[in-house]
Amino acid sequence: MELRALRYFVTVADELHFGRAAERLHIAQPAVSRQIARLERELGVRLFDRSPRRVRLTAAGHRVLDVAREALAAADRVRVVARAQAGVMRIGTGTGQFTARLERGIDALRERSPAFDVVLVDLPLPARLNALRQGEIDLALARGVRSAPGLRVLPTWTESLFAVVSARHPAAGRAVVGVAELAAGPLRTSRDHDLPAEVLRVTVPQVRAGTVADTIVEVGSDPRSWTVLPADQVAEIRSARVRAIPLEPHTTVTGSVVVPDDLPSPCVAAHRAAFGD
Template sequence: MELQQMRYVVAVAETANFTRAAERCRVVQSALSHQIARLERELGARLFDRTSRRVRLTPAGEAFLPAARQALDAAERARAEVAAASGELRGRLAIGAIPTVTAVDLPNALKSFHVRHPQVRITLRVGSSDELAEQVRQGALDIAFLGLPPSVQPKGVQGRALARGELVAVVAPGHPLADMAGVDLHRLAKEVFVDFPAGTAARAQSDEAFAAAGVSREVAFEITNADLMARLVRLGLGIAMMPAAFAPELRDVQAVELSDPPTRVEHLIWSRLRPSPAAAAFLGVLDIREDQLPEGQRPHDRSALEG
C-alpha cells in the first residue's frame, strides 16, 4: 500500500469523479484508475461504486477514507517536523471559519502568518460550526473558528472561547423596524425570517432564544451564505439575525438592537493531539503561546513524541 494510492482515493472521494481526481493529482486517468484497482485487489474490497452518472464510496471505502487521510496527514506532519527541527517551518496549515467570524481579523492574521512563514501552504474553508468541528476532530482541519450558543461547548477538541456577543435583527432600509430600538423577540416573531439552516449552531443561537421567550417564528429562507442573506433582506423578503459585530460589514441594511437579544460565543479550536509546527505558529500569531497550550500539545514538549 502506497501513499500515492491513498492520495488518489482521497481525490476521487472528494471530487466524486475519476477525471477531476486525475486532474487534481496531475496524472492521466488511466494511471489513477489502475493504482486504485491495484489497491482494491490488495485490500480485497471495492472502495468505489462506479456508474455512468456518479462515483461514490462503498461501505469499505467509507471505512478506508478516514484512515487514508490520517496516514497522509501523518506523512506530511513527519516532513514538517523534520523541517521544523532544522529551523524551517513548512507543510500545510488548514483553517476553517464560520462566515461571520469577528473575534479576530482573520485576513490580516493570515497575511501576517504568510509573511513570516511563506513556505507553509495555507488553506481556508468556510462552513458551519458543526461541520468545522467534525473536520478538526478528523484531522482534515488544523484549526477552526466557531460560533456557538452559550449552552454549547465544543467536544472532542481543544480550544478556548474568544468572545461573547449579542445578535441584532437586520432589516431592509425603510422597514417598519428600521428606526426602532429595544425591539423584543415577541415583536420580531411576527416577521418572516432569513436564517441559517435548521440544525446548525448558527441557527440554534436564535432558535433557543425564541423558544425561551415562548414564541415561534417563520423561517422561509434557509441560507448558508451571509452575503446572500443580506441580499434577500435588502429586497424585503425577510429579516435576519446577525452578530452585532458582524452586521456593519453588510451593505445597505439596518441593524436593530433588541431588548432580549440572543447571544453567541466565538471559539477557537484545534485537535486534542499536539498541534503541527505550522498550527502552533499560527496560534502564536493569535497570541496563544506554546506555554499556554495544555501539556503534551506544546511543539517542543518531547513527552508528546515519546508518550
C-alpha cells in the first residue's frame, strides 16, 4: 500500500469531490480516481459512494479514514526525524527569486542552529506548494498566497511593485505609471511569476515567458510590452535596456513563509523571523 494512495484518499474524503481533490493535489482527476480504485481493490472494500450529484464516504470509508490520517501523520513524523538527523533544510523557491532574502534568512537560521545544510528547490508556485504538502521540501517562500489547504501561510514581508518597461517605451521617463496606461501593450509574465492577477486590478493580454531573466530580456527588446516585478527582483536587474517605474497608485504584494501545518510553534516563529525584513 502506497502512502500516496492514502494521501489521495484523505484529500477526497476532505473535499467529497474528486475534481476539487485533484485541484488541491495539483494532478489530473483521472489519476485520483485510479488511485482510489486501486486502493479499494487492495483493501477489498468500497470507500466512497459515488453518484453524479455527490460523493459520500461509506461506513468502511469512515473507518479507514481515521487510520489513514494516523498513518500519514506517522510518516510525516518519520520524515521530520530523518531530516533533523540529516541536518538538511530544503527550501522551495522560484528561479531567480528571493535571492537576497534567502541569503539573509539562511544566515539568520544558522545563527540559531549552525549545523545544517541548505538545498534550494526551484519550482513554479503550484508545484512548490504541492511539494511542501508531500514532504519533499521543508518550507517555501511565496508571494501573493493568502491560504493553501494543508499548509500554514505566514505573511512575513511586504514589497512594493514596479512596472518594468523597455528604455524605449513611451513611459520610460515617468516618475510613476498606472497599469491602465500600460495596458495597450502585452503584459509579459514568467513561469515563475507569483503575482496573483488581482494585484494588477486590470485585465490585459498576457504573454508567458520562461524565467524572470527571460522576461526582462524580452521586455527590453519590445518597446510596447511590460511586466510587473516586486522590489526584491527589481533590485537584481542589471540590464540597461529596461526601466523600473513605481506603480501609481502605490501597489504592494505580501510575501509569505509557507510551512507544514503541523510544524512546531518554535520552528514557525524562527522561520518567520528569519525571512522577514
